[in-house]
Amino acid sequence: MGHKGLxxxxxxxxxxxxxxxxxxxxxxxxxxxxxxVSRALSNPERVGARxxxxxxxxxxxxxxxxxxxxxxxxxxxxxxxxLLVSDITNPHNFGLVRGAEAQASAAGFLLVLGxxxxxxxxxxxxxxxxSSVVDGFxxxxxxxPDADLLQLQGRRSVVLFNREVDGFxxxxxxxxxxxxxxxxxxxxxxHRSIAYLAGPSDAWADGVRWRALSSHAExxxxxxxxxxxxxxxVDHGSVAxxxxxxxxxxxxxxxxxxxxxxxxxxxxxxxxDVPGEVSVAGYDDIxxxxxxxxxxxxxxxxxxxxxxxxxxxxxxxxxxxxGLVLPADLRVRESSGPAPSTTIP
Amino acid sequence: MGHKGLxxxxxxxxxxxxxxxxxxxxxxxxxxxxxxVSRALSNPERVGARxxxxxxxxxxxxxxxxxxxxxxxxxxxxxxxxLLVSDITNPHNFGLVRGAEAQASAAGFLLVLGxxxxxxxxxxxxxxxxSSVVDGFxxxxxxxPDADLLQLQGRRSVVLFNREVDGFxxxxxxxxxxxxxxxxxxxxxxHRSIAYLAGPSDAWADGVRWRALSSHAExxxxxxxxxxxxxxxVDHGSVAxxxxxxxxxxxxxxxxxxxxxxxxxxxxxxxxDVPGEVSVAGYDDIxxxxxxxxxxxxxxxxxxxxxxxxxxxxxxxxxxxxGLVLPADLRVRESSGPAPSTTIP
DNA sequence: GTGAAAGCGCTAACAA
DNA sequence: TTGTTAGCGCTTTCAC
Numbered sequence: 001m002g003h004k005g006l007x008x009x010x011x012x013x014x015x016x017x018x019x020x021x022x023x024x025x026x027x028x029x030x031x032x033x034x035x036x037v038s039r040a041l042s043n044p045e046r047v048g049a050r051x052x053x054x055x056x057x058x059x060x061x062x063x064x065x066x067x068x069x070x071x072x073x074x075x076x077x078x079x080x081x082x083l084l085v086s087d088i089t090n091p092h093n094f095g096l097v098r099g100a101e102a103q104a105s106a107a108g109f110l111l112v113l114g115x116x117x118x119x120x121x122x123x124x125x126x127x128x129x130x131s132s133v134v135d136g137f138x139x140x141x142x143x144x145p146d147a148d149l150l151q152l153q154g155r156r157s158v159v160l161f162n163r164e165v166d167g168f169x170x171x172x173x174x175x176x177x178x179x180x181x182x183x184x185x186x187x188x189x190x191h192r193s194i195a196y197l198a199g200p201s202d203a204w205a206d207g208v209r210w211r212a213l214s215s216h217a218e219x220x221x222x223x224x225x226x227x228x229x230x231x232x233x234v235d236h237g238s239v240a241x242x243x244x245x246x247x248x249x250x251x252x253x254x255x256x257x258x259x260x261x262x263x264x265x266x267x268x269x270x271x272x273d274v275p276g277e278v279s280v281a282g283y284d285d286i287x288x289x290x291x292x293x294x295x296x297x298x299x300x301x302x303x304x305x306x307x308x309x310x311x312x313x314x315x316x317x318x319x320x321x322x323g324l325v326l327p328a329d330l331r332v333r334e335s336s337g338p339a340p341s342t343t344i345p
Numbered sequence: 346m347g348h349k350g351l352x353x354x355x356x357x358x359x360x361x362x363x364x365x366x367x368x369x370x371x372x373x374x375x376x377x378x379x380x381x382v383s384r385a386l387s388n389p390e391r392v393g394a395r396x397x398x399x400x401x402x403x404x405x406x407x408x409x410x411x412x413x414x415x416x417x418x419x420x421x422x423x424x425x426x427x428l429l430v431s432d433i434t435n436p437h438n439f440g441l442v443r444g445a446e447a448q449a450s451a452a453g454f455l456l457v458l459g460x461x462x463x464x465x466x467x468x469x470x471x472x473x474x475x476s477s478v479v480d481g482f483x484x485x486x487x488x489x490p491d492a493d494l495l496q497l498q499g500r501r502s503v504v505l506f507n508r509e510v511d512g513f514x515x516x517x518x519x520x521x522x523x524x525x526x527x528x529x530x531x532x533x534x535x536h537r538s539i540a541y542l543a544g545p546s547d548a549w550a551d552g553v554r555w556r557a558l559s560s561h562a563e564x565x566x567x568x569x570x571x572x573x574x575x576x577x578x579v580d581h582g583s584v585a586x587x588x589x590x591x592x593x594x595x596x597x598x599x600x601x602x603x604x605x606x607x608x609x610x611x612x613x614x615x616x617x618d619v620p621g622e623v624s625v626a627g628y629d630d631i632x633x634x635x636x637x638x639x640x641x642x643x644x645x646x647x648x649x650x651x652x653x654x655x656x657x658x659x660x661x662x663x664x665x666x667x668g669l670v671l672p673a674d675l676r677v678r679e680s681s682g683p684a685p686s687t688t689i690p
Numbered sequence: 691g692t693g694a695a696a697g698c699g700c701t702a703a704c705a706a
Numbered sequence: 707t708t709g710t711t712a713g714c715g716c717t718t719t720c721a722c
Binding site for chain 2: 018020065066067068069070072073078080088089091094095097098101102105110111112113114115126128129130131132133154155261264265287288291292293
């Protein structure tokens, strides 16, 4: 950043950023030792009332602001937390990020955000670069192998979102319950064959959703096939739609809403009637699920709350009850309807 | 992650985090001074080839990872950047965040994210807490008074996104051009009266858009009214739609797509035909604009590129010049159409 | 209650 | 080329 000349002429006494007021400056001004200032500000009760008042007044007057980096060094804690998501452009994560940011902020912590783009390598990369900077990690939809996770846990506290690994505190949305509701819903509408449009095979949620769907489908005597995997993006919904349609299933359940919305768009362009000819459902209830065409039947869950929960878990290391499962409920909209009656020849 | 075996003692998450390997450890192991290790790793050319090799080998073997906080203290730079957005759940920001994160990451910088929720106080708060932590700020849609900005600039480098202030490097999308295109488009469709559904009055873009719209409308001999302000969210689109409709205008131009989509939804629920009875347009071309109902005519711009550009500017890359204006183009979709012919009694 | 001093892990003169 | 040493700004014993 040797990028001077930015302000050299005005506002600032030449020579780059104005030097910040340090503890030393305050101490000199107040006529006490730095240690006294330090205490007066961070452990007020351990300083005489008179001195405390005076020091605090001086600090305020000089607009003293502690240097967090310098504080962090002796303390060994930075008051920063990391949140790593697999796709920051997935609206599903918006709520998570906002909830986490708000909660961290409220606790005086800074949130460092990382986008792993669904790549374990990138995730690992981020973790390495961050581990000397943050006090803990929230790994959302982590694709890291269990072994790496274990190793990381030895160095920093870790909370998982939408993934469960033995020995790790985690917050997950109830994919199992959500999947059950999807199957029940489709069964009630007379569907006898479902196609699951799978997400990335290294995504924990993909496995869970698939297993739950297939087990419940079996219970209900419904045929179910796993198609894919597909990249969980709107764009890849096109190929997923085509594959799903050609499978002959009367209902398509997508790994997530991004994919589902893409499927819907493709189907509309192909002139396929939804839900007349085929029903579509997804997971996440993201921004847009309620106004796409037709509005998407999907599994909803309180992501913003999840964002707050992961931070709480991270900060309350002691009280960390591993395995918080947030409720997930099916939100039925127009993309799902009765199975086409012509199914039986 | 790299190798296992943090130290000889144990890798087990017993009491607390395992102590990290320090420069000191490496120095002892390699039989050289810490400064030599430091150089061998950050200024390899200033160390003898033999020593360099050996030290690097030892560091690698011990899985040494520099403590960024400790590096930052003497250097005075943390290699961290802050990105403050007014609403992290606005899809418009997704691209920005992703672009910025990617570019920062590529340059070895960490990105700290902050959500100001459109509040100058919260923004100022974040800035204070971050200014000892990051090397620079990207303020997106900043609501900070110019004076505060100036003061901040004295301490850290600052780049503005979608706001222009004298003396500040900035990246903005061409709202003026976009507004012109909207007016031309509506004029060509025969509209003679437009209602602008305003955003927050302290949002820089709101002023720019309004002024550009009204000036071009005047040139085209079109009547235009400014309604609002409205909170730029989907929810507040309802009231905006009602107000806009009752104004008698045949075209509604919303401050942004979030608001526009909300307007569309309200209009649909009220049974108002879009664009038959009224046309609607927005700005940003966010996720969802292309599949809402009807698809929204809006001004699109390369936000991910903007995200990269702001970081480049912050890091002082030569390729980036202050005052970058990114192209904005009207994307005409089905929400805008010919003015109702019955307008003329 | 307050001050002096020893670090936290690393960088950067300055010596050798 | 390499080692010695003084900090970076703050916290935290440990004396007084």
